[in-house]
Amino acid sequence: MKPRPPAMRTKRRYILARILPYGMKVDQKQVYLSVIEAATSLWGDAATGLAQPAVVFCDGGYAVVRCRRGTEKDIATALATVTAIGDEQAALRTVATSGTIHALRRRIKPIRLLSETGEMKLGENYFTVYRYPRQKVDLVEKGIKHQMSLFFTEADLEER
Amino acid sequence: MQTAANKYPFFAYGLPTMKITDASVCPYPDGDSTLARMALEAAELGFDSIVAIGEGGHRVPGLEVLRGTVISASSQKDVIRQVRGPVARRADVVFVNAGDTSFNRAIVSVKEVHVVRNIHNARRNAFDHVAARSAAEHSVAVDVSMAPIIQYRGTRRQRVLQRYADILSLQRRYGFPLTISSGACSILGQRPVRDVRGLCALFGMTGGEVSEALGSIGRLIEPERPVRVVR
Known part of the structure; x- marks a missing residue:
């Protein structure tokens, strides 16, 4: 299938969030489910559906959440209401928002266990x-x- | 020559800079994080000071820790008795849990009370226009806690947002101070200042109002008074 020309593609924004507590082993799907639950609970099905949130990266204590441009503030607010990932208590703290994953990777500071x-x-x-x-x-x-x-x-x- | 007074005019007039304060955290043993750890996290999240319920006086580089105390009472007489007790006297900030309408009207006129908290648990209209006017006259603040917005879901959170929107409309009319607290018992409950702005926008608070509310603890404990001549 021929891809859409750039001008016709949906514009995206990416939100970098730190996962707390440090050293927590999380699955990308579990993070996605937590984000969707928080966003749906806060903004409802319609707004969350339009925002199209998705977790595109989850490693090293960080997660990158993708959403449509213009909805990044709403999704960042929803991320603040995440209280658990899977069965464990957790928090997502937004670090930065950007138009490319590449820019966010530069903001990732690995949290190393001493x-x-x-x-x-x-x-x-x-x-x-x-x-x-x-x-x-x-x-x-x-x-x-x-x-x-x-x-x-x-x-x-x-x-x- | 470029001096601090030239660069920042408020230095010249001796006005204090506004501190961004988390108005209440509950450290270990009430929660799972110690005060030192919560203070460390708060500094990373962009706060200049925190009010720790039950504790205080800790020295953390770059962050001021104030001691707070919470009074739960059923009558004004009980509140007055407790605020004159040794625990409340040692505290920098005195909080009182909100109750029914007559109780709230009475406590906002007690001189030693700084903040009315737990307003989301009070009945609808428990903090009414009479209490709001009195709070503005006596410079008693109303606390807006982020914990119920973060932790509750469904109708409970909707009710909390309604209460806060109601308080905000009264604040805009009567001008009493608001404080914003995370109400966190763990570092997992603490949120960055940017997220606090987003959460407050849920009930219609503007960025300017959030900034003012985050800085109001400093004004409560050190209110602006006319200059006195000390001899």
């Missing part, structure tokens, strides 16, 4: 400690399902 320093006990529970830049420390409860996460800093850990 070190995993075993485990610690807090109250009755055991947690795995994950350290991130800027002295951020995430504690994930040891277990199989529905583990609790706590968000600390190095200074908080030293106090305990």
Whole structure:
């Protein structure tokens, strides 16, 4: 099939969003379902259908959401209302909006795990400690399902 | 010579710069994130200060942490008793949970109260034009929390948006201050200032009104008064 000439193609915008908490393993389809649920709940079927949101990239703690030009503010607002991805609590924080994915890739700063320093006990529970830049420390409860996460800093850990 | 006073005229008059403040966060142990971590995230999200319920006084580079306290009471007498207690005296910002119409009318005239919060849980018209006029006279703010907009779905969120739109129409008429809070118990509940603008636009708040509301905590705790001669 012959592609449409550029002037007749639908104009798109791309929104870069950071996925929180850091280190969360997410599937692109799960992110898409969360975005669609949030957008439909906020703007309704008609407006969401016209905006045509889609998740085109999801890796390294970032997701790129595509939408029609002119609807990017509405979709960014809908992204702010995402509270879970799959069964886990999560948040999407918009970083930038652009007309090309290439421009957004330049804005991606990989969030690298500094070190995993075993485990610690807090109250009755055991947690795995994950350290991130800027002295951020995430504690994930040891277990199989529905583990609790706590968000600390190095200074908080030293106090305990 | 290019000085700060030349570049930014408000320096010359000694006016303070407007701080963008998240008017309430609930850190660990009420939530899952410590105050230091929430302050770190808030600084990254574009806030200059936060009000932490129950805690405060922490030093985080580039961010001011204010101590807030929440009063839940059923009568004005109870509120007055609590605001004169040691916990409220130590707090920088005193919040009172909204109640019925007569309660709201009464608490906005209590001198020690800074902000009326939880207005989305109050009955419709619980904060009416009488309370609005009194709040404007006493410079008592009404808090607009982002948490219900983010977390609720369906009719509950519609009701919250209706309440906020109603409060906004009263604010435009009577001019009482508004504050904007994330109401976050976790870093996952905190949102960037840009997203806050988008969420506030849902109930008709303009960019200018959002900026003013984000800066109103500073004006509440340090109200503009005539110059006094100190001897």
